[in-house]
Each structure stands twice: as structure tokens, then as C-alpha cells.
Amino acid sequence: MSKETLQAKTSRIRSVFQDRDKDDKVMSLFITAGYPDLDSTVELILGFEENGAEVIELGMPFSDPLADGPTIQYASNVAIKNGITMNRIFEMVSEIRKSSEIPIVLMGYINPVLRYGVEEFCRKAAESGVDGLIIPDAPIEESSVLEKTAKANNLDLIYLVAPNSTDERMKLIDEHSSGFVYCVSVTGVTGARQGDEVAKSVERFIDRVNKNVIKNPKMVGFGIRNHEDAKIISQKTDGFIVGSALIDSIRSFYPNNEWKRNVFSFVKELKHGDHKKIQK
Amino acid sequence: MPEILIPVLEELETAYETAQNDPLFQKEYYDLLREYVGRPTKLTLAERLTDHYGKAKIYLKREDLCHTGAHKINNAIGQLLLARNMGKIRIIAETGAGQHGVATATACAKFGFECVIYMGAEDMERQKLNVERMGLLGAEVRSVESGSKTLKDATNEAIRDWVTNVENTFYIIGSVVGPHPYPMMTRNFHRVIGEETKDQLKAVEGRSADYLLACVGGGSNAIGFFYPFIEDNNVKMIGIEASGLGAETDKTAATLTIGTPGVLHGSLSYLLHDKEGQVQLAHSISAGLDYPGIGPEHAYLHDTKRIHYYGITDAEAMNAVKLISEKEGIIPAIETAHAFAYLEKLMPLTQKDQIVVVNCSGRGDKDMKTISDWFSGS
Numbered sequence: 197m198s199k200e201t202l203q204a205k206t207s208r209i210r211s212v213f214q215d216r217d218k219d220d221k222v223m224s225l226f227i228t229a230g231y232p233d234l235d236s237t238v239e240l241i242l243g244f245e246e247n248g249a250e251v252i253e254l255g256m257p258f259s260d261p262l263a264d265g266p267t268i269q270y271a272s273n274v275a276i277k278n279g280i281t282m283n284r285i286f287e288m289v290s291e292i293r294k295s296s297e298i299p300i301v302l303m304g305y306i307n308p309v310l311r312y313g314v315e316e317f318c319r320k321a322a323e324s325g326v327d328g329l330i331i332p333d334a335p336i337e338e339s340s341v342l343e344k345t346a347k348a349n350n351l352d353l354i355y356l357v358a359p360n361s362t363d364e365r366m367k368l369i370d371e372h373s374s375g376f377v378y379c380v381s382v383t384g385v386t387g388a389r390q391g392d393e394v395a396k397s398v399e400r401f402i403d404r405v406n407k408n409v410i411k412n413p414k415m416v417g418f419g420i421r422n423h424e425d426a427k428i429i430s431q432k433t434d435g436f437i438v439g440s441a442l443i444d445s446i447r448s449f450y451p452n453n454e455w456k457r458n459v460f461s462f463v464k465e466l467k468h469g470d471h472k473k474i475q476k
Numbered sequence: 477m478p479e480i481l482i483p484v485l486e487e488l489e490t491a492y493e494t495a496q497n498d499p500l501f502q503k504e505y506y507d508l509l510r511e512y513v514g515r516p517t518k519l520t521l522a523e524r525l526t527d528h529y530g531k532a533k534i535y536l537k538r539e540d541l542c543h544t545g546a547h548k549i550n551n552a553i554g555q556l557l558l559a560r561n562m563g564k565i566r567i568i569a570e571t572g573a574g575q576h577g578v579a580t581a582t583a584c585a586k587f588g589f590e591c592v593i594y595m596g597a598e599d600m601e602r603q604k605l606n607v608e609r610m611g612l613l614g615a616e617v618r619s620v621e622s623g624s625k626t627l628k629d630a631t632n633e634a635i636r637d638w639v640t641n642v643e644n645t646f647y648i649i650g651s652v653v654g655p656h657p658y659p660m661m662t663r664n665f666h667r668v669i670g671e672e673t674k675d676q677l678k679a680v681e682g683r684s685a686d687y688l689l690a691c692v693g694g695g696s697n698a699i700g701f702f703y704p705f706i707e708d709n710n711v712k713m714i715g716i717e718a719s720g721l722g723a724e725t726d727k728t729a730a731t732l733t734i735g736t737p738g739v740l741h742g743s744l745s746y747l748l749h750d751k752e753g754q755v756q757l758a759h760s761i762s763a764g765l766d767y768p769g770i771g772p773e774h775a776y777l778h779d780t781k782r783i784h785y786y787g788i789t790d791a792e793a794m795n796a797v798k799l800i801s802e803k804e805g806i807i808p809a810i811e812t813a814h815a816f817a818y819l820e821k822l823m824p825l826t827q828k829d830q831i832v833v834v835n836c837s838g839r840g841d842k843d844m845k846t847i848s849d850w851f852s853g854s
Binding site: 305333360 | 477478479480482483484622623628629632635636639640641642643737738739740741742747749751752753754755
């Protein structure tokens with residue numbers, strides 16, 4: 197692959213954040229590769245894009261997802277039972293790249309990456325058209341090899357900041373990250389939260405993030421259920437991430453007739469809000 | 477480990493270092509071991525077992541005599557004191573066989589802490605007695621229905637609780653696994669096993685051991701027993717893994733025999749996982765040994781060949797339960813029986829003037845149902 201192509205690729209994430217209206221928030225959607233079945237992933241992602249998603253976080257399923265709540269645990273288990281493999285994930289990304297330039301970030305745990313081989317993994321990811329990586333169980337201290345290898349392959353490495361990260365640590369994470377910084381809105385595992393649990397505590401945290409994370413765009417995630425949540429929580433960030441609520445939506449419609457149409461209309465509503473309520 | 481836990485682990489490391497250098501903390505810990513746990517535990521000469529093999533002299537380090545019936549309490553008490561010093565008010569733990577759960581629930585009752593124990597649904601079935609003990613001690617036992625419904629999944633669930641309640645919660649890990657500083661800390665709280673053994677051997681035999689045997693799941697009793705002898709190259713040490721139905725089958729927990737390097741629960745060690753890096757379900761008849769990983773220090777000692785590791789099958793372990801019960805009047809835990817089973821292989825190679833010490837890590841009352849089912853053929 198030529199240097200120009202690689203350069204063009206890394207700019208996919210960056211270009212999403214460029215020249216935007218302050219109130220136009222970037223919507224990133226997380227979907228577990230191979231959930232609800234191996235054949236739907238590509239079509240789902242293209243449909244997400246059509247309905248307002250601007251970044252895709254493609255989950256690499258792991259048997260022991262200890263930072264995830266019940267929803268993503270469930271989706272990971274289904275995908276593993278469906279026979280998902282790392283190579284199949286790369287094929288999915290290549291397939292998407294035939295018709296779409298949406299930034300794709302692979303998100304998953306470190307063990308499958310180590311097992312595949314960090315070098316080989318990063319090379320294949322870049323070749324298939326992946327733009328970045330999020331490995332939530334590999335904090336900055338434990339990622340020097342991954343960071344170097346990702347960089348050599350022009351992959352962004354996106355780290356997370358949490359409400360209990362100190363100011364100093366946030367600065368350090370900003371320094372090590374590229375693409376964007378993932379702001380975990382609450383302490384806990386992934387999953388949709390009830391009531392205003394997220395909104396209440398998130399404001400002070402985001403203020404701290406904005407003070408310390410200055411190099412990278414900021415995306416906020418964990419616990420966002422709908423457009424209203426997203427609007428409130430992402431007010432002072434560049435965008436928001438929805439994962440569990442999207443998978444819950446798929447879970448509620450699949451495999452009924454027109455399940456994809458219903459999921460896509462959920463996605464559209466996440467981004468733009470209301471007009472018509474979805475009928476289950 | 478997730479970002480949320482990094483500040484917590486740093487805080488823990490600092491608190492542990494402070495405690496280690498604090499004579500008051502050390503005094504309180506050792507006082508509790510003496511007056512509450514019942515240490516030092518005895519070093520018993522196993523006369524009839526020695527006669528049975530007719531070779532080296534066999535001693536048993538009697539961790540089964542610790543309060544609650546296994547070595548686990550050494551660590552539970554130590555970590556609980558640390559939690560108290562750090563101002564945490566809520567304790568969580570994972571448990572496999574239930575011994576660590578019982579030890580943690582016991583320490584929490586003694587000090588008046590709220591206690592939640594995560595236990596795989598399958599293990600709750602296998603270790604009913606311990607579930608009831610924990611309940612009586614005031615702990616809430618939460619059944620874990622995910623994955624293999626055993627120790628690995630209970631650990632996942634405990635970590636999920638921990639990231640959710642980091643502010644007020646202390647996670648007492650029961651083995652020498654998990655993120656730094658846990659493996660080191662847990663080892664140090666169990667070092668007393670090996671230190672006492674060393675002193676006791678010196679007093680009765682005037683010398684050290686030739687062989688030390690201990691069972692290894694995550695590896696806490698083994699490392700506590702071995703560690704004080706590591707510098708003494710004349711002492712050969714053998715860690716016994718559970719090979720389940722056999723290390724060549726897919727029903728095994730023989731991590732060092734057939735595992736490859738991998739990351740689980742925050743440690744890089746040997747791991748049972750497939751070529752996609754998905755962690756495989758470990759199998760052993762003993763709930764305390766069916767963990768698909770192993771403490772990172774064991775992995776290191778295996779790589780440097782300072783300690784040798786062998787697998788013992790379910791059947792071999794169950795035969796040892798019977799043998800030790802009949803010859804010594806001690807019903808060992810099935811976990812512990814794996815170490816005893818290795819005597820069959822080791823003893824013919826020993827000499828009469830040599831000394832073998834087996835760490836009798838726990839007693840078998842909790843296993844009576846499994847044991848009677850096994851021998852009645854059901």
C-alpha cells in the first residue's frame with residue numbers, strides 16, 4: 197500500500213471532526229462484529245452510516261469482556277458462537293471499504309490481539325481499511341509496543357479517560373492518544389443507565405476533561421440510551437458513543453421482518469431526535 | 477486492566493508498601509494469625525504414609541488446621557486490614573471452591589464489614605456447604621450465570637462490581653492472580669506457610685527439605701509454601717496442576733502443561749485459550765483448581781525451571797483423597813489431594829534419608845458430596 201493511501205486513511209477520523217458546527221455532534225456507534233449474525237454486520241454498518249453514524253466502533257468479541265455490562269457480554273457470546281474470527285472481521289472491513297469511507301475503529305480486549313500477534317494484527321487491520329484501535333484493558337503503561345506498531349501502520353490508538361483519572365493522567369492520555377479521546381462518563385461497565393444517573397455526574401468530569409485534554413477531539417460514552425441523553429451529555433464534547441442501547445435495539449427487533457429497518461430508524465432518532473416514535 | 481482501575485491500583489500499591497513497613501500493621505496481622513487463625517500450623521510426620529511408600533520421610537504442613545479449614549484466611553485477613561487502613565467499607569471477592577469466600581466472609585464478620593461474594597452457579601452447586609457458611613457469616617453470595625459459571629466468570633463479575641463501586645469497595649483477590657500488586661501481595665500474606673515450615677523442619681530434623689509439593693490452581697498456597705525456599709537450590713519444588721480428564725483432552729485445567737502466554741484478569745501469564753485468543757473453559761473435579769490461568773510468578777518459575785509443574789487427573793486425585801483419609805486420618809480437600817497424588821510418581825525416586833513435605837492446603841469436609849458421588853459411581 198502506498199504512503200499516500202495510508203495518509204488518506206488516517207485522515208478519515210480527523211476529517212470527521214474538522215469544520216463542524218459546535219452544536220453538530222459526531223455520532224459514533226458500537227456494534228459487535230458477528231452480532232446478531234455474521235452476514236448482517238456489513239449491511240448494518242452501511243445502514244448506520246446512511247442514518248447518521250459518522251464513526252463506527254467495530255467490537256472484536258472476547259470470551260471475558262470484564263469492562264462490559266450484560267448487553268455487550270451477550271452480543272460477544274452470540275458472535276463467538278456464530279464463529280467470528282479476527283480474519284473475518286478484517287474481511288468485513290474490506291467489504292465496507294468497497295463502498296464507504298466511514299472511519300472504522302476496532303474495539304476489543306488485548307488478549308485476542310496478542311494472540312494474533314501485534315505486528316500482524318496492525319498490518320492486517322491497516323490493509324483492510326481500519327482507521328484506529330480502542331483496547332480498554334490496555335492502559336498507556338501497558339501499551340508501548342501496541343502504540344509503536346499502531347503508529348507505524350498509521351492506525352490511531354484511542355485511549356480512555358475515566359471520572360477518577362487525575363488531571364495529570366488525563367494530560368498524559370491526551371498525549372498518547374490519536375484520533376480522539378474516549379471519555380467514560382461513569383465509573384462502571386458499559387451499558388445503558390437508568391434515569392439521570394449519567395447526566396448528574398458527568399458535567400464536572402467533562403469540565404475537567406476539557407481543561408486537560410487539548411490535543412484530541414473528545415467523544416463521550418457509557419450509558420447513553422437515546423437522543424436526549426446524547427444531547428445533554430455531549431454538550432461540551434465533540435460527540436457521543438452509543439453501544440449497548442443500539443445492541444438492545446437490535447436484540448428487540450431481530451429476527452422479525454424488517455428488523456434492520458427498525459434498527460436504522462432507532463439510529464436515525466439517536467442522531468436527530470424524535471419525529472416519529474418507533475413501534476416495537 | 478481498565479483505566480478506571482489504574483488510580484485504584486496505584487493507591488493500593490502505596491497503601492500496601494506503607495503497611496509492609498509499618499510495625500503496627502505487621503504486629504496486628506501476626507497477632508491475628510496467632511490468636512484467631514491458629515498459627516503456627518503444625519508440621520505433622522505422616523508415619524503410615526511414609527511406611528506405605530517405604531522411601532523418604534513425608535511431612536504434612538497442616539494448613540487444613542487454619543481457622544475456616546484452608547490457607548486462604550492468611551491472605552483474607554491481611555487484605556482486609558489493608559482495606560480498613562484505606563478507608564474502604566465494602567468488601568467483594570470471587571470464590572471457586574468457596575474457601576476464599578468463606579475466609580473473606582469470616583474476616584468481614586470479625587471486623588464488621590459489608591461483604592459480597594461472587595461465585596459461579598456451578599460451583600455453588602458443587603460447594604453447597606460453603607455457600608451456607610458464607611450466608612451464616614453474613615455475606616451476600618451472588619450467583620454468576622455467565623460463561624462456564626465457575627471461578628473465571630466469578631472473577632469477571634467481581635471486577636465489574638469493582639469498576640462500578642471503586643470509591644468505597646475493596647476487592648480481596650483470593651489467589652496470586654490479577655493485576656499488580658495483587659500477586660505479590662497475596663504471596664507475601666501466604667509466605668508465613670513456608671517460613672514456618674522452614675523453622676519447624678530445622679527444629680525437628682535439623683535441616684531443610686529435599687522436596688516440597690503443593691497443588692496449583694491460581695497458585696496461592698504453593699507460592700506461599702515455596703517462596704521462602706526459592707534461594708535454597710537443594711530443595712526441589714513441584715507444583716501440581718489439575719489435568720482433569722487428562723492434559724490431552726479438552727477437559728483440563730493444566731495451564732502450564734498445555735497453555736500459551738496470554739492476558740486474563742490483568743496478568744500476563746500462561747493461559748488456556750484457542751487460536752483466536754478466546755479463553756477456554758477449564759475443567760477439574762476440584763472447584764478450586766479449574767481456572768484457565770495461573771499466577772504470573774508461577775509462569776516465571778516454570779520458565780526458569782526453578783519449579784517443576786505436573787498434571788494430576790481427577791481420578792488420581794480422588795484415589796489420593798481415599799489413601800490419605802485411610803492412612804493418616806486426614807480428609808484432604810480435593811484440591812490438596814492433587815499434591816498428594818503426585819507422591820505415587822515421586823516416592824519411588826526418593827531415598828530413605830530424604831524429606832518430602834506436602835502442603836496440606838485445606839480439609840475436605842466441603843467436598844464430601846463430590847467424594848461420595850465419585851466413589852458410589854454416580
